[in-house]
Amino acid sequence: MYKVKKQLSTVIILTMLLAVMGVSAPVVQAESASQARDEGLSPATVYSYEPSSKYEISTDYALKVNGVEVKVIKAFNDYDYANFSVSEGPVTYEVTILNTNKAHEYAISPKKLNITPAMAGRTITFTTDKDEYIILNMNNRTKRLVIAADPMETDVPTETGEGVFNVTDAPYGVATSGDQTGVADRTAAIQQAIDDASGYGTSQGSGVQGIVYIPAGTYYIGNLVLKSNTALYMAPGATFVGTGKTADYEEHWFKDSMGRPATWWISTAFDSSNIKIYGRGTIDGNGRALHDDKSTNGKGMINNLVVPIATEDFIMDGIIIRESAAWAVMPVRSNDLLFTNLKMFNSLSMGENDGIDIVESQNAVIRNTIGIALDDPYSTKAWKEDTDIASGKVPWPGDPEPVENVLFEDAIAWTLCYGYKIGQGVMQDQRNIVFRDAVVYKAAVGFAIHHKYGVGEVSGVTFENIDIEEISGRNEDNSAWMTLFTVEHGGNGVGPVNDVTVKDITVRDAGESFAKIKGQEGAEITNVTFENIYMPGSEEPATTLHEMNFLSREFYSGITIKPVHNPEPRIRTNLALHKPAVGSSSDGAEDTSRFAFDGELSTRFGSKRGIDPGWLYVDLGSDQMVDRVHLYWEAAYGKAYKIQVTTDDPSFEENWETVYETTDGKGGLEEIAFDAAEARYVRMYGTARATQYGYSIWEMEVYGPEVFVESIALDKKSLNVTIGETARLTAVLLPENATNKKVLWTSSDQSVATVDENGLVTAKGTGTASITVSTQYGELSDVSTVTVAPAANPGGGAGYVYIPPVTNPSTEKATVLINDQAESVGELEKTIVNGKQSMKVKLLSDQLVSKLNELGEGAVISVQLPANQDSKPDIVIGEIDGAILKQLQEGKAVIELVAEEAAYQLPLQYIDLNALLKEAGEQLSEEAAMSSMKLQIKMEKPTTERMALAEAAAKRNGYTFVSDPFDFSVQIVIGNTVAEITQFNAYVGIMIALSENANSNGLYTGVKVAEDGSVRHVPTSTVKLDGKTFAKLSSLTNSVYVIVSKPVHFKDMVGHWAEHSVIEMGARLIVNGSDNGSFLPEQAISRAEFAAIIGRALGLEALSGQSAFQDVTEADWYYDAVHTAHAYQLINGFGDGTFRPLQSITREEAMLIVAKALTVAGSDTKLSNEEIENLLGSFEDRGDVSGWAVEGVAKNLMNGIVQGKGKATLAPKALISRAEAAVISERLLQKQLMSIE
Secondary structure (H helix, E strand, O other), X not given: OHHHHHHXXXXXXXXXXXXXXXXXXXXOOOOOHHHHHHOOOOOOOEEEOOOOOOOOEOOOEEEEEOOEEEOOEOOOOOEEEEEEEEOOOOEEEEEEEOOOOOOOOEEEEOHHHOOOOEEEOOEEEEEXXXXXXXXXXXXXOOOEEEEEEEEOOOXXXXXXXXXXXXXXXXXXXXXXXXXXXXXXXXXXXXXXXXXXXXXXXXXXOOOOOEEEXXXXXXXXXXXXXXXXXXXXXXXXXEEEEEOOOHHHOOOOEEEHHHOEEEEEEEEEOOOEEEEEEEEOOEEEOOHHHHHHOOOOOOOOOEEEEEEOEOEEEEEEEXXXXXXXXXXXXXXXXOEEEEEEOOEEEOOOOOOOOOOEEEEOOEEEEEEEEEEEEOOOOEEEEEOOOOOOOOOOOOOOOOOOOOEEEEEEEEEEEEEOOEEEEEEEEEOOOEEEEEEEEEEEEEEOEEEEEEEEEEOOOEEEEEEEEEEEOOEOOOEOOEOEEXXXXXXXXXXXXXXXXXXXXXXXXXXXXXXXXXXXXXXXXXEOEXXXXXXXXXXXXXXXXXXXXXXXXXXXXXXXXXXXXXOOOOOOOOOOOOOOOOOOEEEOOOOOOOOOHHHHHOOOOOOOEEOOXXXXXXXXXXXXXXXXXXXXXXXXXXXXXXXXXXXXXXXOOOOOXXXXXXXXXXXXXXXXXXXXXXXXXXXXXXXXXXXXEOOOOOOEEEEEEEEOOOOOOOXXXXXXXXXXXXXXXXXXXXXXXXXXXXXXXXXEEEEOOOOOEEEOOOOEEEEOOOEEXXXXXXXXXXXXXXXXXXXXXXXXXXXXXXXXXXXXXXXXOEEEEOEEEEOOEEEOOEEEEEEEEOOEEEEEEEEOHHHHHHHHHHHOOOOEEEEEOXXXXXXXXXXXXXXXXXXXXXXXHHOOOEEEEEOOOEEEEEEHHHOOHHHHHHHHOOOOOHHHHHHHOEEEEEEEOOOHHHHHHHHHHHHHHOOEEOOOXXXXXXXXXXXXXXXXXXXXXXXEEEEEEOOOOOOOOOOEEEEEEOOOOOEEEEOEEEEEEOOEEEEEEEEEEOOEEEEEEOOOOOOOXXXXXXXXXXXXXXXXXXXXXXXXOOOOOOOEOEHHHHHHHHHHHHOOOOOOOOOOOOOOOOOOOOHHHHHHHHHOOOOOOOOOOOOOOOOEOEHHHHHHHHHHHHHHOOOOOOOOHHHHHHHHOOOOOHHHOOHHHHHHHHHHHHHOOOOXXXXXXXXXXXXXXXXXXXXXXXXXXXXXHHHHO
């Protein structure tokens, strides 16, 4: 065993060293086909295989190779495939297209092979030098032909003999006939052969492997576990097939985003070694059937096909991997891995079916493979310990490990997502990873580093000699040849990307969007080298990031471009950025006009489908000279359109002047230049769409004649100040008539000195800091050195106001009520922190412990902050020692923090302390952690930046604030470590005092203000406390909250039976009207609209993740609503994997969603069969209710949310109108608030 391990490790490490050094591993290859013929080389011998009886033969293509017929297998909607082996020598292919008279066009990939076939009738003929993987299309058919020519097998074992365990021989007796019964016995027999082979190999020592021989045939099997010193040989035609039945498989983990358990179909034993799977057989997961089989658990199941986990010295060669319903090949926490000649044939219409993902493993080589999948065919990942995949029923063994020393070489990728990718998970470091000699046949993104989860570092990455043939479609709003980005997602942190080489890249298609280098503060992208990057249509390598289409760039440094690095073009001033806009229409319920001017390439404007003309204009705010417009089109672009300007009223058509027009729009990025014209309003006016959709624009930028800044200088090169003192720096920009004089200020050490946006420097602590001013895009900068000395007169009188960062706290007794009785268990502390007034009440553990035994379950501990007559505090805090927290939790105590203008109510049982301690990363025992921990409940005024965004959103959407805003948070503190609770599994109570301008009729609602300034409704009721009116919010999250009021009027609702409900729900931001001021109450509502309304009514936080439905994409307005509703288990799709979002919803479908919403709202009641029949039995059409909807319909009747159509009928198949949806959401909200109370 040691001998084999040492040899394999040496091969892998040598290969990795060669890759890192930029040296290709030696490959023995025949000379060109023409030379081979000229020199009389014999054609390759062809080894054709008889496929499993499970498979049908293609009706689109037929194939001969060197005169030998090779069966073409019917596979998926997008492609069929043929697999065979050849010896060394030239290989001639004859491909015949069926069901037509003539072959009239073709496309053959890899394009770098420069194959030009001969055409005769229905057949094309061409020759390659050696075995190749080829993708071929004829007559522009949707279905391609994938030809997989493998090298000839050289290590075929005998079918019987010493150390060979043939599963068809005694004692195993497995039949090859493809019988779908007796799965358990068949699986057990093959497992016994594996165990016997392992025992043999282990007993022989010296790296010997016992061989499990799988003859040609079809085997429906359950889970197998491969063990040390075992080789599993699958003869040509040998096919393992998944049964498609959940009951036949063990659950290893649960995929939260898909709502299904998952199984490792063929895995390795933990702590195993020296394992091999090889031959020319097929491992067919039958994933679609398994995914859809709900006969056992009502959910279906997904499968990882081959999972080498906690193993080493693992080899896999020559196998076809087909139709997984999850990541197909997934090495986990393993090392010394070799994968060669793999064909990963997955569906292009089934999500999460990655080809091969190297997960927390080291020393891996993946060579001569083809990966076809909807999701990423080739990827490396490192996930969090407590995520669904890592901590399932069978958690990953051992500790987290980095991904290290991985080589992907000689590969072809075809996908709807990323061809080759690092990420998204980078919970641990990923380093020394190479992708080279590869082809991107088709992908949304050619290759990428997508650092989205975790604080690990990605370093030492090389993308080399990659040919990008077609960038098609979008994934996560990306359509580009390459992206590098770091994104903090889901509170999991983010880390840097460093030392990346991108070399010898042929970009034949750059994509619909833009390449990205987007880091973020604290997670920058540094030291990236580009060498010999050939963009479409260019015979010379690119010399700037702009030439490489990197139009989205943030937080990066250390860019090197070879062989020539030219200066980047100066960035012009976008006059339209964040300016108000108006569109002719929107393709969803929300007005999307502003999204074309928000500076984000992930949001878009879309006009209504099928309507010409369609237009979009921006208000620049004042008359300005303009001479250029950039249109970043989504796939639905304008074929014919005009650019128009006016300084007059834009509502009159005659005021618009055309400065540019075309009838040959190209889509993508169109940079339009025209003679300078004066304009306040600039419009894109589309007259002919390029697609059946509307006009869709990611971003519309407007530019004028630009005078660039040539120099920037500070008026002082140094400052000497004392703590608490302020001083101003002034930046001088030349020339004086420069167009964009915006500057950015930064401090090298904010603990010493800070600087605001106007150059005002504030001394914070002793030491030295550098204050840098730069032009808006960082081209020019200057520096001043600030030296801070201790304050000479901290009491004042020196000509400035001194405010220390933290004053000495003053303390006094605090008012704490326990079950409405005042108790002396709290201490009030008043401080000034960085100029902000803070009040903190600490609950005194010793005094409170003595009360615990008297409290009983559900005691309410109310911390009362005194009213401040002089001014309201900026921060109020309630603090509990960890020493008593567990006792309070076990007693289901409720903590209230009550201030003059706001209050917060938190049932302590909702807090998962173990999760918080883990998040805090403290390596303490539970007892030590609890004793040193403090729980803090905080209410404070939000940052001015956050509220500025919210105020802008309020102005855009026509609502006003009727309360002060508050930022509510709950956190644990252990020393200097803080872990914050952002989400709860049940509603917590928040109260905010209403201002005097609040509507007396109660048409207001609480909203959460997100970090981007967007708002979301939160279930809200009204309470009176001491004569003052408060809005009580019921929320599942912590954040900034404020109460808003919005006047609502729909011209077609006056006198309507549902008028009150529609106006009420409109004011609560739950329902919207149409563009012309109507509500359209009798119009049937779609499944997506209904899901969105119910989600808003419940106040659900929009969740991120991959869509569970193939007809719901991130480009759809309802993507977040549908994804969130599915995550909260409010909705299900159909058996074909669709949701049918635009299909009108029926009454029974709606009632089922509402019944599930009652569960989320906490008012679910389980009904017996007798109770259900009592509720439904009186209706004449009881029998029309679908079986899956019966209980949901009954719950609606019981709760009075949806009633019958008249007294005698339910009409379960009738459609729900928009008015009915508003009434339903109102009743649901009322029920929800009652339940929370």
